[in-house]
Amino acid sequence: MSRTSEEYERLRRQSELLESITGSVLNRVGLSTGMSCLDLGCGPGEVMRLLVSAWRQKAVEDRSQDTQSQ
Numbered sequence: 001m002s003r004t005s006e007e008y009e010r011l012r013r014q015s016e017l018l019e020s021i022t023g024s025v026l027n028r029v030g031l032s033t034g035m036s037c038l039d040l041g042c043g044p045g046e047v048m049r050l051l052v053s054a055w056r057q058k059a060v061e062d063r064s065q066d067t068q069s070q
Helices: 005-029 046-054 064-068
Strands: none
Touching (some): 005 046
């Protein structure tokens, strides 16, 4: 699919529908200090947004701008 604003909006709406399921999966993973997560090419970054909101005290780095400029 293309990188249009409509496609990103579709992905955002889809992530809203799946947010509780995604959050549940992330909780079961059992993230702890020192662990790393990589969200690579998975849409507009909604999974990373959930990670940041759920684990604010943990280090979460968003490098999406790095890849978009390439």
